[in-house]
Amino acid sequence: MKLVRDWLPVLIVCKERVSLMGSNAISLSLELEDIFLRIISTLPISDAQDLLQQCLSFSTRNIDDCPHLVTAFTTWFRRASRPPRPDLRE
Secondary structure (H helix, E strand, C coil): CHHHHHHHHHHHHHHHHHCCCCHHHHHHHHHHHHHHHHHHHCCCHHHHHHHHHHHHHHHHCCHHHCHHHHHHHHHHHHHHHCCCCCCCCC
């Protein structure tokens, strides 16, 4: 969690500058966004919610260019909407 929380702002700043660097940098930026969103999707729901809010800056592009962002929010929403599971240790 700490790794993602610390590096997500760096990714966001780099994304803002990547358009100046060419298509290879854009491709790398999209791949990093996808990796971060996959990691975030595995975190506890409350942590994922906080981090996904920061990821909204990825959506400055056309929504069709951000399928990984849509998938991450869909996954979070599906997990958050589930009723809590009973503790199986009892």
